[in-house]
Amino acid sequence: MRKNNIKRIPSISFALALAFITFVACSSDSVDDGVIDDSTTDDSDVDDEVVTELHAAYSAFNSDAVTIYLDGSEVVIETTGLPNHETVYWGEGNSLYKEEPDVALTPSIMSSNNNAYTIRVDATPDLTGSTVQTELGTVGIAVSGSSIFNDQEGGGALDQAAASLDWTGAHIGPGVYHYHLEPKAFTNDDDNLVGILLDGVFLYGRKCSATGDYPTDLDASGGHTSTTQYTDGEEEYHYHIINEVYSTTGSYLAFAGPYQGY
Missing domain, CATH: 1.20.5 (Single alpha-helices involved in coiled-coils or other helix-helix interfaces)
Structure with missing residues (x-):
């Protein structure tokens, strides 16, 4: 065993x-x-990328009129609508009043008008969708704190109301004080920031900071991709005021559209 x-x-x-x-x-x-x-x-x-700080370009906005902050994936822009530059539309007696005898004034002046406005835009514009036409009313907020309108006025072409535009391409009516043309108070044939549009894309003057000259590759909206003075060497899609004189105004449309960032 x-x-x-x-x-x-x-x-x-x-x-x-x-x-x-x-x-x-x-x-x-x-x-x-x-x-x-x-x-x-x-x-x-x-996880999806989360935006935790405002774009550097927002630092150029008039802080006396504009409050800007992040709310999730959106940027909220609250403004009094009151610009920090001279215009006849401030009315006599105001320190920023400017005599402009050739302007056919609309009935309102700044002090008798409610210019406050709030918009919400994407912190990161969606450039993958279809273009969207601009409509009457505010299409963006300028660095001055006032609204930007398109090339229409009261349902008609802007040139019908061009006589009421002040020295910086703006007037009151209908509604808030707003720019239609190149706002010479803060951009005049240069690459300065003009404002932010409703699709979250920034608008600059007629020249491009990347080249120091007028851009030659703009799309139908006046947009292209390049570095700007606020992108720290990174390329970014943005709009420019197109360097073409509008009608008989002797100036340039601020933005006619369509939006590319919706």
Whole structure:
């Protein structure tokens, strides 16, 4: 019996060893499978990019009139609508009143008008969708704090109301004080920031800071992609006032559209 037991020991040891190897191999496979699954899960669970600070260009806005802050993925821009430059529309007696005898004044002046306005724009414009036509009313907020309108006035072409525009391409009516033409109070044949439009895309003057000259690659909206003075060397899509004189005004439309960032 003892002899038989001795003969069985190698058989039992071999069986145990085989079982142990099989167990280890299966355990290793399970661990490897777990690692692969974890890496796959990590790749699929990447969070969307969150905007945590305002674009540097917002620092150029008139802080006496404009309050700007982030709200989730949007930027909220609240403005009194009151510009920080001279115009006949301030009315006599105001320190910013400017005599402009050739302007056919509309009935309202700044002090008798509610110019306050609030817009919300995407912190990161969506440039993948279709273009959207501008409508009557505010199409953006200028760095001065006042509104930007398109090339229409009261349902008709702007040139019908051009006589009421002040020296910086703006007037009151209907509604808030607003610019239609190149606002010479803060951009005059240069690359200065003009404002932000409703699609979250910035609008600049007629020249491009990347080249120091008029851009030659603008799309139908006056937009292109290049660096600006606020992008720290990174290229970004933005609009320019198109360097084409509008009608008989002797000046340039601020923005006619369409929007590219909706």
